[in-house]
Amino acid sequence: MTTADRQLLSRYHSEVQVSVELQTPEMILNLGPQHPSTHGVLRLVARVDGEVITEVEPVVGYMHRGYEKLAEVRTYPQITALVNRIDWVSGFANEIPFMVATERLMGIEPPARAQYIRLILTEMARISSHLLFLSSFPLELGAATPLMYALRERERVLDLIEGLTGGRFHPNFNRIGGVKPAAGAGSTQKKVVQDLPKGFLDQTREAMVQVRSVCDEMVELVLGNEIFQERTRGVGIIPADKALAFGVTGPNLRASGVSFDLRKTDNYLPYSDLEFSVPTGDNGDGFDRYSVRLEEVVQATHIVDQATDLIPAGDLQTKVPRIIKVPRGEIYVRAENPKGEMGYYVVSEGGRGPYRLKIRSASFSNLSILPWLLKGQLLPDVIAILGSLDFVLGDVDR
Amino acid sequence: MTTNPSELAERVAGVVGSDRFTSDHGTAKVYVDVSSWVAAHQSLASDMPFFSWLSAIDWAAEVAVGEPPESDEFEQRYEILSCVGSPDGRMVVLSTDISKDQASIPSIADVFGGANWHEREAAEMFGIEFIGHPNLTHLYLPDAFEGHPLRKTFPLLSREVKPWPGTVDVEDMPEGSAGTPSTENPEDAG
Numbered sequence: 001m002t003t004a005d006r007q008l009l010s011r012y013h014s015e016v017q018v019s020v021e022l023q024t025p026e027m028i029l030n031l032g033p034q035h036p037s038t039h040g041v042l043r044l045v046a047r048v049d050g051e052v053i054t055e056v057e058p059v060v061g062y063m064h065r066g067y068e069k070l071a072e073v074r075t076y077p078q079i080t081a082l083v084n085r086i087d088w089v090s091g092f093a094n095e096i097p098f099m100v101a102t103e104r105l106m107g108i109e110p111p112a113r114a115q116y117i118r119l120i121l122t123e124m125a126r127i128s129s130h131l132l133f134l135s136s137f138p139l140e141l142g143a144a145t146p147l148m149y150a151l152r153e154r155e156r157v158l159d160l161i162e163g164l165t166g167g168r169f170h171p172n173f174n175r176i177g178g179v180k181p182a183a184g185a186g187s188t189q190k191k192v193v194q195d196l197p198k199g200f201l202d203q204t205r206e207a208m209v210q211v212r213s214v215c216d217e218m219v220e221l222v223l224g225n226e227i228f229q230e231r232t233r234g235v236g237i238i239p240a241d242k243a244l245a246f247g248v249t250g251p252n253l254r255a256s257g258v259s260f261d262l263r264k265t266d267n268y269l270p271y272s273d274l275e276f277s278v279p280t281g282d283n284g285d286g287f288d289r290y291s292v293r294l295e296e297v298v299q300a301t302h303i304v305d306q307a308t309d310l311i312p313a314g315d316l317q318t319k320v321p322r323i324i325k326v327p328r329g330e331i332y333v334r335a336e337n338p339k340g341e342m343g344y345y346v347v348s349e350g351g352r353g354p355y356r357l358k359i360r361s362a363s364f365s366n367l368s369i370l371p372w373l374l375k376g377q378l379l380p381d382v383i384a385i386l387g388s389l390d391f392v393l394g395d396v397d398r
Numbered sequence: 399m400t401t402n403p404s405e406l407a408e409r410v411a412g413v414v415g416s417d418r419f420t421s422d423h424g425t426a427k428v429y430v431d432v433s434s435w436v437a438a439h440q441s442l443a444s445d446m447p448f449f450s451w452l453s454a455i456d457w458a459a460e461v462a463v464g465e466p467p468e469s470d471e472f473e474q475r476y477e478i479l480s481c482v483g484s485p486d487g488r489m490v491v492l493s494t495d496i497s498k499d500q501a502s503i504p505s506i507a508d509v510f511g512g513a514n515w516h517e518r519e520a521a522e523m524f525g526i527e528f529i530g531h532p533n534l535t536h537l538y539l540p541d542a543f544e545g546h547p548l549r550k551t552f553p554l555l556s557r558e559v560k561p562w563p564g565t566v567d568v569e570d571m572p573e574g575s576a577g578t579p580s581t582e583n584p585e586d587a588g
Contacts, residue, residue: 064539246511332491364515368514368515
């Protein structure tokens with residue numbers, strides 16, 4: 001390039017460098033309701049300025065089934081089948097707070113063996129729910145391999161749940177005053193054996209070893225992955241005070257550094273007999289939400305291990321009247337579900353069904369922070385933020 | 399650490415200036431006047447920063463579906479409930495009554511951001527107006543939906559069309575139905 005060329009070029013440069021602010025008109029972008037990253041039917045109406053989101057309005061309710069109304073026309077034993085389907089990834093865990101609420105209103109307590117079976121199955125539901133998150137979140141960011149590893153072990157856990165309860169996702173296994181006699185224990189009502197299937201506890205312990213080994217793999221495969229770190233570190237930060245005010249619970253809250261776990265504070269199942277730690281994060285970003293859940297799976301396997309050792313012998317059910325009537329009263333019972341706090345406010349007027357049943361689901365509150373959280377974020381980060389919150393639309397819409 | 403519910407209810411009642419509180423079945427519940435609804439939440443917000451949920455109960459003597467209440471001293475009112483807590487495990491339910499003629503109550507969405515969606519849900523389901531709410535549109539229901547489904551006067555269409563048998567699994571089959579209840583095993587049925 002000659003000197004004259006350089007001079008010519010620099011003149012063009014200076015002409016090009018006129019300060020024109022590039023303006024793009026604001027655009028409304030509809031994300032969903034059939035977008036794969038929304039885990040169902042969530043629609044986000046986003047107002048975007050270029051790639052920056054200025055305002056977002058989540059639209060929910062595509063799957064609203066009106067459980068609170070349906071519960072008012074059903075008897076207490078019938079409602080178990082309904083509440084199974086709220087958060088279908090961890091159906092068993094949904095039953096627990098409702099059962100405990102009903103039992104406390106009636107003044108009965110299930111036998112210790114039934115409580116331990118409930119505890120084991122709750123933790124297995126937590127493992128299966130978290131393993132789905134641990135595999136689907138990297139998938140949304142473009143990593144397909146973790147899915148294969150995590151779902152393989154999740155299948156093992158689901159098989160065990162199915163072997164015991166007869167249902168992979170909707171066990172409907174709890175009965176007021178205990179749990180149902182196990183599936184396969186007897187084919188007719190006369191031959192029902194009131195106990196766990198043979199070999200269940202041993203197989204469960206073996207499965208827990210496998211789950212722990214896949215968790216080790218995930219640490220290297222996902223947490224150590226530089227692309228994953230770049231996409232999640234510092235993205236979608238939820239400060240602790242905001243999380244509490246919006247009612248964000250579960251691993252999403254603990255990733256923000258708040259050590260709030262209902263398994264430690266409320267006594268709805270015999271968790272106080274067992275030793276486990278509550279992992280928390282420091283930054284409240286997507287990376288912390290992933291690593292907290294990963295550690296929670298490991299803790300859950302330790303809980304199951306201890307529970308299978310400690311489980312006492314005995315009955316699976318206490319005696320309850322054939323027709324269940326619940327005395328007048330009001331109670332709120334909440335439990336630490338995989339997604340967060342799941343609670344039922346039961347108002348009984350002495351009938352066979354509740355007068356009013358308020359269902360407090362975790363994903364609903366976890367999602368209500370979205371308009372605040374997504375404001376000012378980049379459009380490509382929306383997928384990473386949505387995925388890191390781990391919600392289920394059935395749990396949002398109820 | 400879990401605080402004793404009755405002590406907790408008494409202490410919260412002192413903070414919000416109320417003299418009605420219960421702790422039946424381990425649920426601490428404090429009744430406040432509707433005029434101090436927002437102030438009660440404001441005075442609790444620093445000590446109990448966790449907002450759990452907000453909802454309502456339609457107390458009605460006549461119901462379109464389900465079982466009517468047994469008690470006699472029944473008033474026509476909506477009861478608004480909200481649940482706040484703290485990460486150490488304390489939890490209290492605040493309650494207030496509003497009349498059905500004028501179903502409105504000040505919004506607490508400014509105090510707890512999480513109340514925003516819960517109030518929208520209560521508004522569409524019960525027809526309660528939350529005064530000062532930033533965006534009181536339908537949350538779950540379609541925009542054109544008429545009526546308020548969780549009111550006790552709202553019928554459940556499927557039950558209108560066909561009454562639910564409801565009791566066959568716990569009581570004897572209705573007269574005239576054929577045979578005995580079947581077992582799970584097809585061999586026994588024959």
